[in-house]
Amino acid sequence: MSLLANECVREFTYKSFSVEKKEEESVKIKIIDNPEAVAYCSILWPSAPILALYLWEHRSELIGKYILELGSGTALPGILAAKCGAHVTLSESALLPRSVNNLKRTCELNDLNSSQVAVIGITWGLFTSNVLQLKPLDLIIASDCFYDPSVFEDILATVSFLIDRNPHTEFLTTYQERSSDWSIEPLLHKWQLACSSISIDSLGVESDIDINDLVGNHSIHFGLQKIFVSNLPWTISSRELRQYFSGFGNIYQARVVFDRDTGLSKGFGFVTFQSEESVNKVLKSTNHTIEGQPIVIQPTK
C-alpha cells in the first residue's frame, strides 16, 4: 500500500495484563493520518484514541459482536474492535468515495481482509440499501462525529433507525465539546433515545496510558486554536507555512489558500494548533517573517 503526499502511518500499541489468561495481551494498530487534509475524515482527532482505549479496556465484551462504526475516518476504534475479535463494519460518507477507499487501505495496512472487516458508504440520515442490508448490530460506535450541529440530527436519525430495528443495539460515542451552545439532548428526546455519559477518569489506568497525552488541551473551542495568516509570500505552500509555525507548538493543519481556477496562492492561509497555548504564543510574538517577508497574524473570525 502506498502513501499519498502528507500522509503518514501512525502506530498504536495497546497492552494490558489479562488476569484471566495470566498473560500480557497486546495489539498493534496502524492508521493513516493526514494532518494536512482538507477533508476532516483523514485527520486523526483526539476522540478516536479515547474511544479505542475504551474499547480495548472492554475487549472481552467485544468478541463475536457485530459492530458498525459511523464516520470512521482514520478508523482507529473500528480496527481495534476488529483486532479484538468483533465483526466490524467501517463506514464513511457514501458521498466521499475517496474516504471510503481510505478505509479499505487502512484494513489492508492492518492485514484485515474484506471477510473480516466490511467497508461501506453510509450517508448520515439517508436510508440507502447499504443501511437497510446491515445485519442486526450489537454496537454502533462513532468518534468525533458531532462536530457540526447541522448534521447532529442526521446522525441520530441513522442511529435511531438502527436501534429501532434491533433494540438491544447500543451506541457509544466520543466527541470534543466545541461549543457550550451545542447539545444533542433535545434531538435525543425527539428520536426517543436515552443516553448516559461514561466517565473516562479511570480510562488508561489498566494500560498505563495517560489520556491527557491523547487528548492534549482539546476541551477548548476551535476558534481559539486557529489563526488567520496573511501577507504570505506568493510562493510558499502549506508545507512552508507548517514549517514556520511548528516552532510554536503541535500543528493539526496548516493550509495556504489557493485560487481554485488559477491555482495561484491567495497570499493567506490558516494554521490550526493542537492547543490554545500555541496560539497565544504566536499572537504574543512579533516580527513574524517567512522568507524575509513580514507576515500578518490574526485570530480567526
Next chain:
DNA sequence: GTTGAGCGTT
C-alpha cells in the same frame, strides 16, 4: 492577468 486586502475546505 503577474497582485498585497482579505477569513477557506469538507
